[in-house]
Amino acid sequence: APLPPALSVNPAQEASVDAKTPEVHMIVCALDYKKTSCPLTCTADGDNMLELARGCGANVETLYNEEATAANVTKLIEQVGGRCGEGDYFVFYYAGHGANLPDQDGDEEDGQDEAFCLVDENGQTSPACWLRDDDFATSVTSSVHAGTKVLILSDCCHSGTVADLGKPIWDGYAVASISGCKDAQTSGDTGHGGIFTHSLLVALDQLGKQRQFEFTVGEVHQETVKVDDAVFASVQDISIAARPSPGMRWPLVPPTGYLAPLNKQSREAAISPAAPLPPALSVNPAQEASVDAKTPEVHMIVCALDYKKTSCPLTCTADGDNMLELARGCGANVETLYNEEATAANVTKLIEQVGGRCGEGDYFVFYYAGHGANLPDQDGDEEDGQDEAFCLVDENGQTSPACWLRDDDFATSVTSSVHAGTKVLILSDCCHSGTVADLGKPIWDGYAVASISGCKDAQTSGDTGHGGIFTHSLLVALDQLGKQRQFEFTVGEVHQETVKVDDAVFASVQDISIAARPSPGMRWPLVPPTGYLAPLNKQSREAAISPAAPLPPAL
Known part of the structure; x- marks a missing residue:
């Protein structure tokens, strides 16, 4: 459906969108x-x-x-x-x-x-x-x-x-x-x-x-x-x-x-x-x-999979590209793993490499877009008896539980690689992801860490056909915060704004969730540059994304 006027761009903006910046x-x-x-x-x-x-x-x-x-x-x-x-x-x-x-x-x-x-x-x-x-x-x-x-x-x-x-x-x-x-x-x-x-x-x-x-x-x-x-x-x-x-x-x-x-x-x-x-x-x-006066550096991993070689394809590399655009505009140092690159061995190796570059006061950001799953709890730390997992692939692009990265192993990988004085942000656009960072584990003691995920552990996260509901909602939220001339905001404020966008645009049944230690008051590291437009706000002749409901004027 056509985007409402509040989300359209004027001719000057449209020209700037169409003229691709190298x-x-x-x-x-x-x-x-x-x-x-x-x-x-x-x-x-x-x-x-x-x-x-x-x-x-x-x-x-x-x-x-x-x-x-x-x-x-x-x-x-x-x-x-x-x-x-x-x-x-x-x-x-x-x-x-x-x-x-x-x-x-x-x-x-x-x-x-x-x-x-x-x-x-x-x-x-x-x-x-x-x-x-x-x-x-x-x-x-x-x-x-x-x-x-x-x-x-x-x-x-x-x-x-x-x-x-x-x-x-x-x-x-x-x-x-x-x-x-x-x-x-x-x-x-x-x-x-x-x-x-x-x-x-x-x-x-x-x-x-x-x-x-x-x-x-x-x-x-x-x-x-x-x-x-x-x-x-x-x-x-x-x-x-x-x-x-x-x-x-x-x-x-x-x-x-x-x-x-x-x-x-x-x-x-x-x-x-x-x-x-x-x-x-x-x-x-x-x-x-x-x-x-050292400026904090942002070191980020973007991991996105489309599963085109399986029977359950998604459109998550679109999310990866959109997050890359934001991160580059913020001056972050970004590394990527797409599709067949995203094996468990490659992900844990890249966490070790990127985590090792982070110093006191820097940010380590891990973004994942793909399938998520539950597995039987292997160490008795889950109230519902189930671990959560990122559904990674083998070198041939196939996925099975043998390829997946459990929450326990992910938490161990990050905490063993990232300095305890580094701030950690985990963004997970996948099903069954509410506690995929396992922030309740003692292994996180001493860290300032926050995790925002697309849904609760028992829920699924939606794919629009052009990326995930959570990622699109997050990027519109950041666009809106920037247009309100808020150039400094917390992870908790970003989560609240993201939920509002999801309610207004997609009216989804997934509950975008947050967990944080010690609190969600950590400063958000990826503040969009002046002039940033979220992908959902870039009017397209093909009307690539059709919101579930018209956006209210405030959006």
């Missing part, structure tokens, strides 16, 4: 090689690039240390590249060792291929583990849409042509590569990250302070070289290659107030450049104060 999908790959005889400090670079990317609203995935095997890197390129559409950006950042190998297909003038020095699952490195430039180029071009803009950033030795942009395989792509040095050179490590990465981030800081909010990849390269000359005076030649030209717009424009790590003055003088910092690169006392 999305930035990024991979950060960084290795310290601590289990080898040649350690580096590249995960510091990875963390610094993550901070920049989150501030820009990019969708970032990471591979650190033992995670960064050739199989994992190529698989993640395929997954992230597949999410990029026409006009979007695919950014690949690598910090680690780089090497030369004998040319295997005769395309190198110097007779040598370049390679990223990846590791095996034990953290050891050898040529058998490395990713050649030929294979890297094939991986990217076979995974990324030709209408997607590609940016490759390589802080490693022997990296001048590591993207192999001279290969015909790149024909039709807009692609640029900036690397720490030429093929015959080495890239320096400062002991707190790489010379190239630090120079790049200071260059972006400087461009932002000059009120340049739009610049090209070529301009960023030029400014990076200037910073290297002024700060490190290194012998490495920071290099650029591009097709068709370096005039491509730079996708990672730092937000207002961004400070490069090198510009954050530290009492410990953590980074000692080869030459004193020039005055333009120092910070004043006001800037220093803003550095000392």
Whole structure:
């Protein structure tokens, strides 16, 4: 049915909805090689690039240390590249060792291929583990849409042509590569990250302070070289290659107030450049104060399944995409598991990885959309004699109790991975989910944690055919709170507003539920940016979602 006027957009809004904003999908790959005889400090670079990317609203995935095997890197390129559409950006950042190998297909003038020095699952490195430039180029071009803009950033030795942009395989792509040095050179490590990465981030800081909010990849390269000359005076030649030209717009424009790590003055003088910092690169006392006050980071997992290979399909990846849009707009660091990726092993591994990045005062957010189920209680902690479970799948997309993640195991996974000083938020759009976080268990003692779920344990959650009732209600609630100029609200207030939207729009029989320790007064971490429109509020010619009842004027 047509959406009522209160939910329609005016022509100006409609134009802004139809004109798709380019999305930035990024991979950060960084290795310290601590289990080898040649350690580096590249995960510091990875963390610094993550901070920049989150501030820009990019969708970032990471591979650190033992995670960064050739199989994992190529698989993640395929997954992230597949999410990029026409006009979007695919950014690949690598910090680690780089090497030369004998040319295997005769395309190198110097007779040598370049390679990223990846590791095996034990953290050891050898040529058998490395990713050649030929294979890297094939991986990217076979995974990324030709209408997607590609940016490759390589802080490693022997990296001048590591993207192999001279290969015909790149024909039709807009692609640029900036690397720490030429093929015959080495890239320096400062002991707190790489010379190239630090120079790049200071260059972006400087461009932002000059009120340049739009610049090209070529301009960023030029400014990076200037910073290297002024700060490190290194012998490495920071290099650029591009097709068709370096005039491509730079996708990672730092937000207002961004400070490069090198510009954050530290009492410990953590980074000692080869030459004193020039005055333009120092910070004043006001800037220093803003550095000392750490802003909480939001680390989020979005897990969504459609079960298309089963007899019970849903439309939950639509929910996943909608939550991703919100999270990116909030500057959250988001990782995803969709469909066959969402096995119990992958979910618990990702909880461990993402949870491990959360510090004191940060937020860990877990969002799940899919089937939920009851199972016989296995440890006697359930009043109704039933555990709740997320209905995950095997690698073939099939689901059965053997694949599911019980509430007990989920709670153990989160609490064993996430720092007790981190605030935890769990959002579950699935059936039988009222106590799926198992917040009554002593294992949660000492945590500030809240769980909002689509229904009570004995109920089912509805799927509209374009996503779940709970998720749509939640996003409209956040849209409404934002339009009331409420830029700070609690998890309890979000729950109350979500229930109101469900009652008004869907009139569903499911009871959207909340549980919290110590109370639902925890601040909500995903405050929508100015201009945010919930999917249900984006008028569609196809009238994709038909509310059960007309929305009242207030909505």
